[in-house]
Amino acid sequence: MTQAILIVDDDPAQRRILxxxxxxxxxxxxxxxxxxxxxxxxxxxxxxxxxxxILDLVMPGIxxxxxxxxxxxxxxxxxVIVLTAHGGIETVVNVMREGAAxxxxxxxxxxxxxxxxxxxxxxxxxxxxxxxxxxxxxxRLTFDDLIARSGAMDQVIRLGKRAAQSNIxxxxxxxxxxxxxxxxxxxxxxxxxxxxxxxxxxxxxxPENLVESxxxxxxxxxxxxxxxxHAGKFQEASGGTLFLDEIGELxxxxxxxxxxxxxxxxxxxxxxxxxxxVDIRLISATNRDLLQxxxxxGFREDLYYRxxxxxxxxxxxxxxKEDVPDLVAHFVRRLAAEEGKDVVGISQTALDMLCAYxxxxxxxxxxxxxxxxxxxxxxxxxxxxxxxxxxxMVKGFEEAAMPRPAAEPAAESIAHTDDRPIEFVxxxxxxxxxxxxxxxxxxxxxxxxGIAVTDEAGNVRTLEEIEAEMIxxxxxxxxxxxxxxxxxxxxGRSTLYRKVRDMGLEVREN
Numbered sequence: 089m090t091q092a093i094l095i096v097d098d099d100p101a102q103r104r105i106l107x108x109x110x111x112x113x114x115x116x117x118x119x120x121x122x123x124x125x126x127x128x129x130x131x132x133x134x135x136x137x138x139x140x141x142i143l144d145l146v147m148p149g150i151x152x153x154x155x156x157x158x159x160x161x162x163x164x165x166x167x168v169i170v171l172t173a174h175g176g177i178e179t180v181v182n183v184m185r186e187g188a189a190x191x192x193x194x195x196x197x198x199x200x201x202x203x204x205x206x207x208x209x210x211x212x213x214x215x216x217x218x219x220x221x222x223x224x225x226x227x228r229l230t231f232d233d234l235i236a237r238s239g240a241m242d243q244v245i246r247l248g249k250r251a252a253q254s255n256i257x258x259x260x261x262x263x264x265x266x267x268x269x270x271x272x273x274x275x276x277x278x279x280x281x282x283x284x285x286x287x288x289x290x291x292x293x294x295p296e297n298l299v300e301s302x303x304x305x306x307x308x309x310x311x312x313x314x315x316x317x318h319a320g321k322f323q324e325a326s327g328g329t330l331f332l333d334e335i336g337e338l339x340x341x342x343x344x345x346x347x348x349x350x351x352x353x354x355x356x357x358x359x360x361x362x363x364x365x366v367d368i369r370l371i372s373a374t375n376r377d378l379l380q381x382x383x384x385x386g387f388r389e390d391l392y393y394r395x396x397x398x399x400x401x402x403x404x405x406x407x408x409k410e411d412v413p414d415l416v417a418h419f420v421r422r423l424a425a426e427e428g429k430d431v432v433g434i435s436q437t438a439l440d441m442l443c444a445y446x447x448x449x450x451x452x453x454x455x456x457x458x459x460x461x462x463x464x465x466x467x468x469x470x471x472x473x474x475x476x477x478x479x480x481m482v483k484g485f486e487e488a489a490m491p492r493p494a495a496e497p498a499a500e501s502i503a504h505t506d507d508r509p510i511e512f513v514x515x516x517x518x519x520x521x522x523x524x525x526x527x528x529x530x531x532x533x534x535x536x537x538g539i540a541v542t543d544e545a546g547n548v549r550t551l552e553e554i555e556a557e558m559i560x561x562x563x564x565x566x567x568x569x570x571x572x573x574x575x576x577x578x579x580g581r582s583t584l585y586r587k588v589r590d591m592g593l594e595v596r597e598n
Contacts, residue, residue, distance in 0.1 A: 090114065090115060090116045090432075090433045090434075091115050091116065091139040091140070091209065091417070091421070091432065091433060092115070092116045092117075092118055092137050092138050092139055093110050093115045093116065093117055093118065093138070093139065093140045093141070093142060093205070094118050094120065094126065094129065094130070094138045094140070094141045094142070095107055095110065095117055095118065095119040095120070095142045096120055096122070096123065096125075096126040096141060096142065096143045096144060096147075096152070096155065097119070097121075097122075097142075097144040097147070097171075098121060098122045098144065098147040098148060099144070099579065099583070100121075100578040100579060101577075101578065101579065102144070103119040103121070104119075106119070106142060106201075107119045109198050109201055109202075110142070110205075113198075113201075113202055113205065113432070113468075114432045114433055114468050114469050115139075115140075115205070115432065115433070118138070122147050122148070122149060122150065123147050123149060123150030123151055123152065123154060123155045124149055124150050126141070126143070126150075126155050126159075127150065127155060127158060127159070130159055130163065130166075135163075138166065139166075139167075139209060139212070140166070140167050140168075140169065140205060140208055140209055140212075141159070141166060141167070141168040141169070142168075142169050142171060142201075142205075143155060143156070143168050143169065143170050143171065143188075144170075144171050144172065145170050145171065145172035145174075145179070145183065146172060146173070146174070152170060152172070152183075153182070153183070153186065156168060156170070156183065156186040156187055156188060157186055159187075160186060160187030164187070165212060165215065165216060165219075166212075167189035167190075167208035167209065167211070167212045168187065168188045169188070169189060169190045169191075169192060169201075169204050169205065169208060170183045170188045170190070170191050170192070171192050171193075171194055171196065172191075172193065172194065173193070173194045174193075179191075189207075189208040189211070189212075190204045190207070190208055192204055195551070206430060206432070209421070210424070210425045211425075213421040213422055213424070213425040214422075214425045214426070216422075217422050217425075217426075220233055223277065224270075224273055224286075226283055227273070227276050227277060227281070227282055227283050227284055227285065227286040227328060227329070228277045228283055229270070229273040229274050229276075229277040230274055230277045230278055231245050231248060231249060231274045231278060233274070233277075234267070234270055234271075234274055235411060235414045235415050235418055236408075236411060237410065237411060237414060238408035238409075238410035238411045239408075239410070240403045240407050240408035240410075241402075241403070241408055241411070244271065244400060244401075244402055244403075247398075247400050248271055248274060248275050248278070248400060249278055251275055251398050251400070252274075252275045252276070252277075252278035252279035253278075253279060254279075255369055256397055256398045257350070257370050257371075257372070257394065257395055257397045257398065258272075258275065258370075258371045258372070258397070258398045258399075258400060259372050259373070259374070259378075259395050259396045259397070259398070259399045259400070260272060260371065260372070260373040260374075260399075260400050260401075260402060261373070261374060261375075261399060261400070261401045261402070262373075262375065262401060262402030262403070262404070263375050263404045263450055264375045264449070264450070264452070265405075265449050265450035265451055265452035265453060266402045266403070266404055266405065266450045266451060267402065267450075267451050268333065268373040268375075268402055269288060269331060269333060269373070271400065271402060272286075272329070272331045272371040272373065273286055273331075275329075275371060276328070276329040276369070276371075279369075281327070281328050281329055281369055284327050284328030284329070285324060285325050285326075285327060285328035285329070286325075286328055286329050286331065287321050287324050287325035287328065287329070287330050287331065288331045288333060289302070289303065289321050289330070289331065289332050289333065290333045290334055291332055291333065291334050291335050291336075291337045291338050292333075292334040292337035293334075296339055299338065299339060299342050300342055300345065300358055301314075301318065301320070301358050302320060302321060303320050303321050303322060303342070303345075303346070303355075304320040304322060304345065304349070304355040304356060304357050304358065305317075305318050305319045305320030305322070305323055305355070305357035305358070305360075305364075306318050306320075306357050306358035306359055306360075307357055307358065307359035307360050308359075309359065310357075310358045310359025310360075311358065311359070314358075314359070318357075319357075320355060320357060322349060322355045322366045322368060323355070323364060323366055325366070325368045326366045326367050326368060327367055327368075328368070328369065329368065329369040329370075329371060330368045330369070330370050330371070331371045331372070331373070332370070332371075332372040332373070333372075333373045334373065334374060334375065334376075335373065335374050335378075335395065336374045336375075336376040336378055336381055336386075336387060340386075340388065343387070343388045343391050344388070346391065347388065347390060347391045347394060349366070350370060350394055351394070353365060353366060353367070354366060370395075372395050378392055378395075378396070379392070404447075404450055405447040405450045405451060405454070406446040406447055406448075409443050412439075412442055412443045412447075412454070413439060413443070415451060415454050416434060416439065416442060416454065416458060417433070417434075419454065419455050419458040419459070420432075420433060420434060420458055420462065420470065423455075423458060423459050423462050424462055427462055427463065429462050429463075429465065430468050431462050431465050431467075431468055431469070431470060432468050432469065433468075433469050433470070434469060434470040435469050435470065435471050435472070437471075437472055438470055438471055438472045438474070438475060441472055441475065441478065441479060441482050441485045442454075442457075442475070442478065444482050444483075445478050445481065445482050457475065457477075457478060458470075461474040461475050462474075472485055552591070555587070555591075556591045556593065558577070559573070559577070559584070559587060559588065559591070559593065560593060562576055562577055563593075570584060570585070
């Protein structure tokens, strides 16, 4: 899913230029007219989809500074790039103090805006991921932090929130990689044990001879190699939550001791002469059919009914493919930032292919697949050819997965093979472009409409010259009727008079 960037400017011509720059850079531009419209959009339901704001500072009515003051407290993680023609130190300090991520003085080059957008989004992606990790580490992760918008996950979230309000034992069922541990962490973060220890144990990864010691602890000298006293996972989780993942892998003899720990609220460390009281919230998870294991004699029936008090089934990703675009977008932003790559999104064709795949490895497989694609990608948008393994397994994409021959980039433009171009400044000339390619240059190449864009020597004219000529021609065509001239040019009458005055044009309105 392409990241959305909100463009806030009261000048229609400037909005169109910025919109074209943003779109060509691989993002989805959403232009709005002025500060009031920006606040209304950000406060609406679509405001949650905005990843970045490009904000003009000087606007009539609600100006950029006021938009910053109202937006930043409510959306502290939303990066804002401020554009203004006045770059005084005091202005810069005030804007950055109000929460702006960057400050750019007009006229800004497309390459400068390109770098500013990338840096702001990259820092924001890393900051968001750090915040999520901190929440998870401190036991404060909530269901709002999860990517689960599909209808198939509504029941999971509803049950999870309900279970979080009590201390009832929970059994989370689902295939490997669906995110059972995240569901367990969110249950803790929604309940009264939020902020308390959240201890995870993968029962299938513990050597059989160490299971009892790791879960319940041991005293010094209890067995060969026990040189120190060790508090088990139950004691570590006391006061918080103990999450036993893949509980179906526990040996039968340990299942007996686990049942007693749950019933009595105490554990017997190996070598200890007396039990230790513990206060835990138990959440267990499995990717196996525990009931069938009970029938086959591989799992104790009494323990099964002790654990399966409040079951929650997490559907596989193939049953909730509506989450695939959001998951892909999340992993692209996070992994691209971690790897220092300039990848900003994924082509629609590649996304359609990923949505058509069944993902037997679920969310974990998507993360690893996107990681590999980012490492392979040489551009700024992931293409079908960056997912060769997936393409070979999805009907209709086998040939598209073949490597594309390297093409010579155009001097002024680089375009994708199956989607819109994302960049109009050649990387080979990026250094020069930063000095010579301004938004004015871009506007000249896109909005000249018959007006000469070069002078007699063949050099590109400035936007001010072209704009002055356009205004002069419009005034001549409409015989000095300034209201009609302003309407035809798509600008306000006061703006037109200001431009005429700044350009030194002499106008006599008829």
